[in-house]
Amino acid sequence: MNKSTLSFLATGRSGIGHLRRVTTVAHALRRKAKALDLQLITNAAPAGIxxxxxxxxxxILLRPRAEMAQVVAEASGILVCDTIELPGIERAAGRKVLILRETPADRIASFRIPGGLWDRVLVPNPRAHWMPDGSALSTSVEPTGWIVRTTGVRRASDKPAGIVVATGGGGTEATRNLLYPILDRLLADTRGRIGAPFLIRQAIGPRAGGAQLAGADEVFDPGGDLNLTFRAADLVITTAGYNSVLELATTDTPALLLPIPRSLDDQAARVRLWGPKLGHGYAPKQHDAAVDWLSAQIARPTRRAPIVLGADGAARAAELILDLL
Structure with a gap:
């Protein structure tokens, strides 16, 4: 490794969100500086990309999370870590960048470098949306804007994807045990309300273990093209992960968002913010309202205007990273 090597360190066990974000930034870096040496270090095969x-x-190097920092311990390049607590990061010699996704205030301190500071912290959203008190992390905390691959509105050439339920965010058994009963009840109540058959296609990721909703008629793996499935769908029902919500926002597809509990990710807050913009946000105490919205959308399908997300956050992140070379 040399001073022009950029190492991205991201977890791949909790879903593809971290991998998706660093891959999007890596492409922006490559467009700006083609000669860079880019490597990805992760703790699971990057399935879904x-x-x-x-x-x-x-x-691409696969290492247990406890050993990831050892790979770059003597590196003189730049290390870019995506919202990950990385043992031994303080011993790495290179310049260190943290991409800090929206995180509860009481968890921000867990990303501190023992005895030191990050050279830069990048916040992947507009300043007005969320800015942490990052003074204990770095003297340079910069918002980038949303880091997202823009998809666009449905095209005449797109093969219609129908009604899609995306449960990739429910990859763990514990989360599925919370999420699936809600989805199955929602689909059953909607079928009862409409009184006519409709087809539900469930998109599952590689970490879902093949677990199928009782109310799903078909199951498929969209691979790395979930955004294109979103664009081609008549309607999407999905958990409220950072990437899923933003990729849907750039399409014209109506969506019903459901929160799932995460240790760092407040999906309930994301549903409250983005649900009305994309279609509807599910609230446990307002189940019937979600059935009403879903039934009306299935009976009388409509598209919506794409959301304008502002400046390209990946391009800005690339600029701020290159500035450290």
Missing amino acids: ACDELGVFDR
Whole structure:
């Protein structure tokens, strides 16, 4: 490794959100500086990211999270860590960048570098949306805007995807045990309300273990093209992960968002903010309102205007990273 090597360190066990974000930033870096040496270090195979997208990295290394920092311990390049607590990061010699996704205030201190500071903290949203008190993390805390791959409105050439339920965010058994009963009740009540058959297609990721909703008629793996499935869908029902919500926002597809509990990710707050913009946000105490919205959307399908997300956050993140070379 040399001073022009950029190492992205991201967890792949909790879903593809971290991998999606660093891959998007890596592509922005490659567009700005083609000669860079880019490597990805992660603790699980980057399933769910398309092979042609992963080609942006010169190499991909799989290591347990406890050993990831050892790989770059003597590196003189730049280390970019995506919202990950990384044992031993303080011993790495390179410049250190933290991408800090929206995080509860009482958890921010867990990302401190023992005895030191990050050279830069990048916040992947507009300043007006969320800015942490990052003074204990770095002297340079910069908002980038949303980091997202823009998808666009449905095209005449798109094969219609129908009604899609995306449960990738429910990859763990504990989360599925909370999420699936809500979804099955929602689908059953909607079927009862409409009184006519409709087809439900469930998109599951590689970490879902093949677990199928009782109310799903079909199951498929969208691979790295979930955003294109979102664009082609008549309607999407999905958990409220950072990437899923933003990728849906750039389409014209109506969506019903459901929160799932996460240790760092306040999906309930995201549903309250984005639900009305994209279609509807599910609230446990307002189940019937979600059935009403879903039934009306299925009976009388409509599209919506894409959300304008502002400046390209990946391009801005790339600029701020390159500034450290």
